[in-house]
Amino acid sequence: MGILTQLNTLPEKLLSCQPDEIHKVLSGPTLIHLEGQRKAPILISTLLHGNEPTGFWALQQVLRPYFVTDAVLPRSVSILIGNPKAAQKNVRSLPGELDLNRVWDKGDSEWHDMAQGVVHEMKARKIFASVDIHNNTGQNPYYACLNKVTGKNYKLCRIFSDLILFFDQPLGVLSKAFSKVCPSIILEAGVPQDPAGIQKVRHYLETILRIDELEENGIESTDLAYHVIAMVRLKEGVKLGFGDGPNSKVDLCLDDELESHNFQVIPSGTCIGWHKGSNDKLEVTDNEGKLINGKYFDFSHGQVRLKHALIPIMITHDIPVIQQDCLCYLVSPFDVSSRLSPK
């Protein structure tokens, strides 16, 4: 199985070490199987991105009491610690390395082999559910994601948050691979430094470890989730800043307050920034990758105004992240009962 290590006991040091010390205990991606009363295991995955430690902190808190008292877990768990070396450096992945949450599809790198090994092993163990835990760069409320709209996935999400996001792209994420096998979701637990996020994930894990069966039925017509309708990128070469008014030192200055509106409706006509010149500074693409500049943002009179009411998510103020990835996604709510997959 190449770079993947599997263990059947929990190395005690993992219960007390810091994320940047895990590499002293685990040399690479490691799947740790712990037996519980109900045999079908939950896969709990964390640190696929080395700078997103909330899941690891929460797991320490969940497991410690069982370890100290020798009590048996209510359900078997398989813990995937994704990237100890990236966690040591507190980076998403090491330079030159693949993104570990993009390798869960076809491919021939050693990381793809690792991913296929995990899926194969968990199938053989008759996996009950999969929960992959991440952090956001910007201030977002806690939310859960699913890649397949099923009653079970929705319920697993709802235990964590009322805010639920469906996404189909990018390919190669762990949750999507496991959606083909079992109920499978993602937790987005706020920024990495948020202690309340750790407590929320801890409480969530304690709850789902005690679930006997997940019911398929019971979705109400009022149950909503969000789906992505567009991605907003910064146009190449545009110098970006944040502030509360026009700023001649940058090409585009976005409102400081923008980050606090993640998952909130921003009314049509709202000014969200100021810019120099007359041309658009943002590049907007729909889910098919088609450019739809001009659909949502009006760049006239030196201001950036919304042409429609919009719900942004994942807005961050981290300019390098915006340059590498995107400024935000735009989402819209949909009725879950109308989109249920058969299984």
Ligand SMILES: [Zn+2]
């Ligand atoms: Zn992540």
